[in-house]
Amino acid sequence: MTSPSLNQASPVAKTAFDSIQAKKSALSVGYDTMVVDQAERYNELLEAMTTDLKMKRQTPLVNIGYACRVRAASHSINAFVRYHRHANPSNKKIQIVFLGCGMDILGLWSRSLVPQDKSLRIVELDMPSVCTVKKELLEQFHLVSFHDSNENKGYTGIIEPQNENSCQDYDYVLWPVDLTVSTQLDDIMLQDGMLLDPSNIPTLVISEVVLSYLGPTASDQLLKWCSSNLIRTNGSAFVALEPLGIGNVNSTHHIISVWEGYRREYCQRFHEKMERGNAASSSSTQGGGVQRDSPGMASSFHPIGTSSESLKSLVRTAGYGRVHVQDMGSAAAHADSTSSFQIAEIFDEQSALVLHLQSYQVITAFMSDVDGTFERLLCPASYASLEIPPILGDDGIFYTTIQPQYEEPMKEMFRKSYEELTSTHPSVRKMIHGILNREFALSLDGATESSIAVRYSQQGGCFFIAAKYSNDGSDRRSVVGCVGVRFSEREDACGNMEIFRLAVDETFRRMGIGRQLLQIAETYARSRKTTKIFASTITNLKSALLLYEACGYELEGDIPLGSLTLRTYSKSLR
DSSP states (O other): OOOHHHHTOOHHHHHHHHHHHHHHHHHHTTOTTSSSSOHHHHHHHHHHHTTTSOOOOOOHHHHHHHHHHHHHHHHHHHHHHHHHHHHOTTOOEEEEEEETOTTOOHHHHHGGGSOTTSEEEEEEEEOHHHHHHHHHHHHHTTSEEEOSOBTTTBEEEEESSOOTTOOOSOSEEEEEOOTTOHHHHHHHHHSTTTSOOTTTSOEEEEEESOHHHHOHHHHHHHHHHHHHHTOOSTTOEEEEEEEOOOSOTTOOSSOOOHHHHHHHHHHHHHHHHHHHHHHHHHHHHHTTOOOOSOTTOOOOOOOSOSSHHHHHHHHHHTTOSEEEEEEHHHHHHTSOTTSOOOOOSOOSOHHHHHHHHHHEEEEEEEOTTOOHHHHHHHOHHHHTTTSOOOEEOTTSEEEEEOOHHHHHHHHHHHHHHTHHHHHHOHHHHHHHHHIIIIITOOOOTTOSSOHHHHHHHHTTOEEEEEEEEOSSSSOOEEEEEEEEEEEOOOGGGTTOEEEEEEEEOGGGTTSSHHHHHHHHHHHHHHHTTOSEEEEEEETTOHHHHHHHHHTTOEEEEEEEETTEEEEEEEEEOO
16 A cells, blocks of 8 residues: 555655665666675565555666665675674664665665674654655554654654564664754754764764755755764764765856766756756645745755865865765775676666766765774775775674784784794794894884885785784774785796785684685785785794695795795796
């Protein structure tokens, strides 16, 4: 049965329905990897929310645009949940706030990512007319079990199916609000328990094409409000998906680029769509129909920036310390290292597709003292051209490039891994001493880039570590493994790369960490067009010999070093 509210939805609510229909269209033509995890749950929710809607097949350009939006946003959510699952196991609470949530079901999907020992509060904010229809549909399809509540205090409920071990009174909040009015936003901060305390609870804010609809003044206010009230811990982040605007549209006397021409056409179409919405709203009001949500929410289209640099500047001005801006195509492509993202349709106008994906930007903003691993997990596209994006294993081990805070614990782990040999072989002791004091010299205080990373980069390489967070609820991390890879100086290895300083903490061996570090080093070597990789180790290190041989490395030869023997392996990367 069709929802009564759907037939009388306001123009704003109808736009929200158009958006979710477009996402269903993308799914129907083959974008089955739109979300990076729990795809079956996402598909079930999307099907439920669009059951009463007549299917509207979108153009390939629209399909790829919405598919990339979903994938980019779902990556941010997945990375946020996984990070806090392993980084802070003693803190059982996290929350995600969706601005201008519309009819989207990413909030409900987010619940499937959270294990039973962790509680997730989903808070969705949108115009009253949207919230009214959404609540009705969520109840109708048994997706949320709502408590007795009203729109003046928000709607609270439990996302179905309920978590049997959950002790929460509710895990879902739907809050009617005009995002252009800061006093209305403040109301949710004053309602006891509606929003978990952001100064103690890690919070992720997701905004999907919302700021451009608010107008310059309101979008600036909303950015600052989120910075001041929601992004309060170094495990919190603000993520916005927004289109780029254009420069001076009146400057028609000079030749414009294809890029600028595309954006002018794109923005003009949005303006026309908003004008039609204004006219429809005015007509329905005069006829006694649905009223506009509020005077402050006039239909408009004002992109908040014309380039990635202008977006960064605007967001930094709003009070965020660290800001990344990636084009949406790159963000979607690098969203998850375990699955590829392919265009499911043949697209004739390839140039328009590329321009479209570059016109949308994904903004990710943090506090100044954000943890580097958290930053890299949420923004893999920012680092894709420089290194292998960070990997978070199900065992809670992070694999990432070395950063200053990892240097000292890495050195200590490396030293201990050679303790037995250094105690009995002076030559090994001298070699390790030299590595620790020269190659592994610590960065200066306040450095933003590891000196070890710089040394390897200068030789065309990279240095990776495996780190695990402590289980005591602090943000302390122990380094449990490391590996370096750079171009080899061997005469018989011209143009090829070599493995250096592979080590795994003794208490963490036989867990697959060494194998994963080798795979990361090999992936990096392939990215540098290397066809063969070398590795050497002392034969006394039996575990290293077994690892190389198990990973497909073949014996090159042995070199006697006094009482020790250096064994060299190689592996084809073709």
